[in-house]
Structure formats: C-alpha cells, structure tokens
Amino acid sequence: MKGTRIMKQKMGTNNNPILWVTIIMLSTCLCAPITNAKYIKYKDPRQALNTRISDLMGRMTLEEKIGQMTQIERSVASTKVMNKYFIGSVLSGGGSVPAKKASPETWIKMVNQFQSGSLSTRLGIPMIYGIDAVHGHNNVYKATIFPHNVGLGATRDPQLVKRIGAATALEVRATGIPYVFAPCIAVCRDPRWGRCYESYSEDPKIVQEMTQIIPGLQGDLPHNAKGVPFVGGQSKVAACAKHYVGDGGTTKGINENNTVIDYHGLLSIHMPGYYNAIINGVSTIMVSYSSWNGLKMHANYNLITGFLKNKLKFRGFVISDWQGIDRITSPAHANYSYSVHAGIHAGIDMIMVPYNYTEFIDELTLQVKKNLIPMTRIDDAVRRILRVKFQMGLFEHPLADTSLIHQLGSQEHRELAREAVRKSLVLLKNGKSPYKPMLPLSKKAPKILVAGSHADNLGYQCGGWTIEWQGLSGNDLTQGTTILTAIKKTVDPKTNVVYKANPNQKYIKSNKFSYAIVVVGEPSYAETQGDSLNLTIASPGYNTIKNVCGSVKCVVVVVSGRPVVIEPYVSKMDALVAAWLPGTEGQGVADVLFGDYGFTGKLSRTWFKSVDQLPMNVGDRHYDPLFPFGFGLTTKPTKGY
Numbered sequence: 200m201k202g203t204r205i206m207k208q209k210m211g212t213n214n215n216p217i218l219w220v221t222i223i224m225l226s227t228c229l230c231a232p233i234t235n236a237k238y239i240k241y242k243d244p245r246q247a248l249n250t251r252i253s254d255l256m257g258r259m260t261l262e263e264k265i266g267q268m269t270q271i272e273r274s275v276a277s278t279k280v281m282n283k284y285f286i287g288s289v290l291s292g293g294g295s296v297p298a299k300k301a302s303p304e305t306w307i308k309m310v311n312q313f314q315s316g317s318l319s320t321r322l323g324i325p326m327i328y329g330i331d332a333v334h335g336h337n338n339v340y341k342a343t344i345f346p347h348n349v350g351l352g353a354t355r356d357p358q359l360v361k362r363i364g365a366a367t368a369l370e371v372r373a374t375g376i377p378y379v380f381a382p383c384i385a386v387c388r389d390p391r392w393g394r395c396y397e398s399y400s401e402d403p404k405i406v407q408e409m410t411q412i413i414p415g416l417q418g419d420l421p422h423n424a425k426g427v428p429f430v431g432g433q434s435k436v437a438a439c440a441k442h443y444v445g446d447g448g449t450t451k452g453i454n455e456n457n458t459v460i461d462y463h464g465l466l467s468i469h470m471p472g473y474y475n476a477i478i479n480g481v482s483t484i485m486v487s488y489s490s491w492n493g494l495k496m497h498a499n500y501n502l503i504t505g506f507l508k509n510k511l512k513f514r515g516f517v518i519s520d521w522q523g524i525d526r527i528t529s530p531a532h533a534n535y536s537y538s539v540h541a542g543i544h545a546g547i548d549m550i551m552v553p554y555n556y557t558e559f560i561d562e563l564t565l566q567v568k569k570n571l572i573p574m575t576r577i578d579d580a581v582r583r584i585l586r587v588k589f590q591m592g593l594f595e596h597p598l599a600d601t602s603l604i605h606q607l608g609s610q611e612h613r614e615l616a617r618e619a620v621r622k623s624l625v626l627l628k629n630g631k632s633p634y635k636p637m638l639p640l641s642k643k644a645p646k647i648l649v650a651g652s653h654a655d656n657l658g659y660q661c662g663g664w665t666i667e668w669q670g671l672s673g674n675d676l677t678q679g680t681t682i683l684t685a686i687k688k689t690v691d692p693k694t695n696v697v698y699k700a701n702p703n704q705k706y707i708k709s710n711k712f713s714y715a716i717v718v719v720g721e722p723s724y725a726e727t728q729g730d731s732l733n734l735t736i737a738s739p740g741y742n743t744i745k746n747v748c749g750s751v752k753c754v755v756v757v758v759s760g761r762p763v764v765i766e767p768y769v770s771k772m773d774a775l776v777a778a779w780l781p782g783t784e785g786q787g788v789a790d791v792l793f794g795d796y797g798f799t800g801k802l803s804r805t806w807f808k809s810v811d812q813l814p815m816n817v818g819d820r821h822y823d824p825l826f827p828f829g830f831g832l833t834t835k836p837t838k839g840y
Contacts, residue, residue, distance in 0.1 A: 244595055251594075252585050256578065258322060264581045265563050267324065270518070272553035273297070273309070281316030281326060284560060287584055288378075288549060289313050290329040291338055292521065293668025293725065300340040303604040306374035311598050318597055325597035327437070327588060329378040333397060334782060335363075335616070336370040336607070337664050341678050343370060343612040343783060344661045348383060348409070349760060350623035350779030352399035352803030353831070357411035359619060364415020366615055368436045369606040375599030377430075377591060378437040380485060382412045384472035385447035387761075389814040390804065392452030393729025396662060396760030396780055400803035401816045402828065403471045410475040413438050420480045428515035429480035430591035434603065437591055440476035442487035442520060444502060445469040452814070454727040455488035455526070465491060474511070482515045482587045486547060488526055497523045497542050504546035516548040516583035524550060539563055543572055548580035608678060613784055620778075620787025626798040626832040627806070628775040637714070637754055637774040639794025639837050644713035646695045647686070650702055650747050652737055653758040654718035655683040662760055662780035663725030670723025679783025682718050682756065689789040701743045707750040715747045716792070720758030720778075734763045734810050744768050756788065762806040766825050777802070794837035801831040 240246055241255035256264075266285025276289045297309040310328050317326040336342035345351075345363050354360075364382075371379055386406050387398035399409040414420065416438040418431025430437050445465055449456035460468070473484070486503065487496045496502065497519060507513050524542035528534040539562045542550065552559050566572045588594065606612070630636040653659045657679045658671040666676045674681060680688075687696050699706070707715070719740035735741075736759065745768070747753050754774035757763065758781070769775060777800075778788055790796050805815055806826035815821075817828035 242594065248586065248589055251589055252582055255322065255324070255585060256581060259581070261564065261567060261577070263320075263322065263324070264577050265560055265567075267581050267584050268549055268563070268577070269556055269560060270329070270549050270551045270553065271556045273313070275554055275556070276313050278312055278316030278319070281313055282319050284556065285320055285324070286317070286326060286556070287324070288327045288329060290380075290551065290553065291331070292553065293331060293664060294338060294666065296338060303374045303607050304601060306339070306376070307599045307601060307604075310375040314597050324585075325588060325593040327378050327593060328376050329380055329439075330371065330376050331381065331664060332367050332371050332379040333381045333383060333664050334780075335367055336374065337661075338666065339370070339374055339607065340666065341608040343608050343616050344665055344677065344679065345616045345782050346619050346623045347396040347662055347760060347780040347782070348399045349396040349803065350781065351619065352405050352409065353625050353777075353779065353800040354619065354622040355405070355801055356622060357408045359622060360409050361411040361415035362615060363619060364412035366612040368416045369434055369603060370608070370612065371436050372434055372599075373603040373605075373607040376436070377593065378439070378483075379416060380439045380441060381416070382410070382438065382440065383442065384410060384440050384476060385442060386469050386472065387447040387452075387804070388468070388816055389449070389452035390734060390761035390807075391731055391810070391813060392447065392449065393454050393724060393726050393731070394446070395452070395804075398447050401805060402803070403468050405803055406472040407475045410440075410472055410479055413440070413476055413479040413481050417480060417482065424480065426478055426512065426514070427480055428482040428587050428590055430482060430587075433592065433596055437482035437587060439483040439485050439518065440473060440481045441485035442489070443473060443484050443496065443507065443517075444487060445491050445496070446487040446489045449489050451732070452730065454730050457490045457493060459492060473507070477511055477513050482591070483518050483549075484513065484515065485518050485520055486523060488520055488523060495527050497547065498527045498545050500545045508546055514583065515587055516580070517546055518549040519547050519551045521551050521553060523547075536562060536566070540566055540571060543576060543580075548583050616782055617784040617787040617790070620781040620784050621790050621796050623779055623781065623800050624788065624791050624798060625777040625800040625802055625830075626774070626834065627777055627826050627830070628769060628772060629832050629834070631773055636834070637752060638792065638798070638834055640714065640716075640754070640792050642689060642694065642793050643691045644694055646697065646710065646712050647690065648702070648707065648710070648712040648715040648747065648751065649683055649686055649696060649698045649718070650700065650715060651718040651743050651756075652700055652740060653682070653720045653756075654700070654716070655681045655698060657681050657783065657785075658723055659720060659758055660780065660785055661723070661782050662721075663723050663729065665723070669725050669728060672723065677783065680785045682785040682788050685786040685789035686716065686792075688786065689793050689795075701739050702746060704746050704750045707747060712751050715751050715753040716756065717744055717747050717753055718756045718758060719743055721760060721763065724760075729760070732810065734761070736763050736765075741768060744771065748772050754792065756792075762804055764810065765806075766808045769825070777806075791834075794834070797834045797836050798831065799833060801829050802826060804828065806830075
C-alpha cells in the first residue's frame, strides 16, 4: 500500500470513488519493483498486433480460450464469475440496467467491477462489455434518443448518420461501455416485419450509404487500413453490423423466419451493406436468427466461414444473437449438443449465451476434447476476438473513468437529433389543391387543436428499444420533448393551444379552431411482438382522424416504424406527414410544421395502398403504391410566418 499512499499525496484531495477503485485495483502491479518484472510480449503496445496475439495465445489454456468465446448477461455476471470462467464478454440485454434511471457513474462502477474480475485472472485478458445502442444509447436514462433507422433512411444523408454515430459513441463511452450492437443493416422487404424500423430502406443502395455510421461509431480508418477492424481511441466504440444475412427478407415479414431467395438475390439485395461495413472496418458482425432457404443462418458454414471470412476477408469476430445457437434446433434447446457443434463449426466466434454459460462452456470443452471440434476452429475464434480487443486498446485502457459523463444527453447531441428529425420527416400531402398548401402552419393562429394518442407521448415517439426492450408509453421514461410541448414552444405566446386526445365532432365544431394537428400512430414494439399482418395504427387513431378532419382543416402526423394503412383516410386530410419514430427531440417536428425549416425527406420505403399488395418494393413488376419509393413534397422555410 506504500505506492497507494504516494499516489494519494500526488493526487491531493481528489475524492472520485471510481478513480480510487481504479488506483487500488492497479496499485499492486504498478508498485511491483521493476527489477522483479518479467517482460511479457503481449502486454507491450510497441509490439506488432499479430505478435501480441500470437504470444498471448501461446500462453492460453483451452479453458481460457473457451472463456473468451463466451458472452454472458450482466445479471448473472460478477467479479467471481469473470475470474473463474475467464469470461470474454458481458452484455446488457434490452432494458437490463444496473439500477432504474442509473447514472453514468453507476454504469461505470458496474462495468469496472466486472472488468476487475477479468484483470485478476492469470493472464489478465480484459473483457469487452456490449450493449444495444441502435438509435442512441437507448437503454440509458437521459441519453439522446435519435430517430430510428427508417427515419434516417428518409434523410438520404450519410454524413448526418456518421455524425449520429460519433455522438452515440461518446454517450456510450460516457457510461464506460466500449462495444455496441449496431448498426442494423437489414434490408426490410416487407413492412409487416416487426424490426422494419431498424432498417434504413428497402433499397440496398441506401443501406450501403448509411453504413457511414460505422466510421462515426469507430472512427475513420487510416488510409492504409481499408477493411481492417478498427476503433480509433477512447471516445469511439467497436461496432457490430447485423443481422447476417437476409433478416429483412423473411416470408410475410415474420421475424426469425425463412428468407426464400436465390443466391444472386441474396448477394444483390441483402449482402451489399456487409461489403461496405467490412470496407469501413467494422469490428464485429452478428448472425441472424433467420434462415436462408430453410437453413438456419447460425448453422450456415458456407455463408459465415466460406463467404464472410474467406471470400470477403472479414477479420473481426462473428457473434451470435441472443441465445442464437439454441434456436438452431426446434424447439429451442432441443438438441443443445448439436446446436453448439453446428454454430461453432459454422464459424461463430463469440456466443451470446446469455444465462446458461456453464452448460455452454462444458459442452464446447467436451466437444474439443473429443475432437468433434478442432483446435484450429477454437484458435480462429480466439485470434479474432483478441485482435479486436488489442486493436481497440482494451489491454492498455481496460477500466473506464468519468471523463466523458458530460456527453450523455448533451445539448449538442440533442440539437443533432433535432436536426435528424427535421430531415427525416416526409411530407406526403399538402393541401387538397396544389394551389392551396396547408403547410407551413401559421404560428399566430388564435386557437389550435392538437389531437391524437401520440401528440403527448414521449414513449410512443421513441418506439421500441428505448429504456425497455419493447419500449414504453408515457412521458416519464426519460428526458425529452413531446410533439405537443414542441408545438406550444413554437407558436406565438398569444395562441391558445388546446390538447384533446380524441375529441368528438360536436366538441370541435363548438370551438372555433383555426386548424388542427392530429398525431396518431403505432404503439411501441420490438422484434416478434411487432410482427403485424394488418399494419393499422393504434385505436382510436382512425376515429380521431375522421372526427377532427371532418370538422376543421387538419394536418395528420403519423408516428410509426413503417408505412401503415392510411389510404381510406387521405382524402379527408388537408396535409399528411410521415414522422416515423423521431425519438426524444420532438421539437424537430414543430420546426418543420411551422416553417422554420422546410420539408426535405424522401420515402425510403414504398407506401402501400393495401396490405394485400405486400410484399411490394420499388422495381417490382406490379408496382402500384399509394406513395412511391422516393416520394416527398418539399417546402421552403418561412421564418416569422
């Protein structure tokens, strides 16, 4: 402890508890006499990356290697578990947090505690902590929640998406986490899929362009390092392109279902985003739950090892989805031995277990000892995992500090999210006659009606994957601005803004409203719970549209993760706006409705007339949409109107 006393004297009165935990944890190695220190090549950052990897692997036992291939959920992790089983990675599942409304300091303390268990092992290999950050740091209270990908696709702005990636990286690092399960580069070909809002577009070219989020998250690749996994410093995070491959093409959009398409179709529609992700240096790739022509992707050797690793030369690590290998056999876990063998043989390097880690470790160990899985396959997996950990600087900087906590939910990031909202809005109708546009709205109208279930609901604005896995309803889930609040902030102080969720016609006609803004849409959902064969908005949304738009001039704002049934009601509306899932910064909606900024968004998805037309995508032979792919009316800013 002599070294600790010396450090205290040098640090003065600094009482940061996380800093002192870090100091105490490192004091033993820092204070050891240099004469007794044994030079260890893999710990020397001056050595070449491959030299460090080979040196470390040469020291590892089978047990330590299989530990590196194991990722467990934070709820079952501890310093003891990390130490005993040499666990390579920990994750937060959707909504899994150290405490409700946990502060950045609480997150950092938890991550560092798990890391201390890893650092106390014989070889001191740091673990990597991963979390879903699919539209900002979405599990974390007070984080900036950006529009979901379906809205970002409508911006047609790859540089905006790159800036969002950089902001997200800072907010994730603010909580001590270095790895995100993003971006989703699925090409959603059927909006009935419950994850369609996680897809930038039905068009693979737009998805390719939006992979610019990867250098935003990870940092720009050095000029001589194209295609190499790369994370550029402690303000960046390792990214994960998902879900490989074809997850957006399943029959009828059923989640985790079968994608029926020939090899050429798979490569031309669903694969291009992965080409760009690899060129941009993505560190990891997550395998899809779905199947391709009947074969589970988690068991597809030809596409994971043959194509991704051997042909595309992907050098990062391949990770399973949540309990992904369990789903190889049906029902899940029915033949676990086969599932482990099939998944590892296919080329998956890190397995997201997430709870029954001892069963996985025991089974994989047994299969290696029985020569059912060769050591070359284990070594390939571990080499890839270590490459990412070394490259991102985890060995030099394994412990998080509080230097970035001010980045969480910063005003700069909220302004960026507000910009993204403005650019993502798509104007589908503006006036019952092209000569009499309704938008932009007057800020000085005497009396405005705001109606609809989604006008004052921050949870619905954000959608799924926000604080909780399935998302939430209401305004207390996190900090942000609802569309109603934004409208009140934007109009003239003398304007009377009246909110009534579902007014009847008698009420509307008895009040002299200048116009109405109706905000309706889908409830929050994620994954399979969002699969829908009818694609309707939440009740009483259609009734609200009929009552309001039948009584006063109205603009309808649809808050949804995809196109929804709207065709029977469009004639009743004076204006129609697709707002997608805008996130916490509802002010961006008001910015454009009232003309401070113009509408510029273009549909990244085809808007159908009827669900009977689905699947329907741009380029199809019988293409008869309500609003075609790429459609979007524009307006000019009219400040002060």
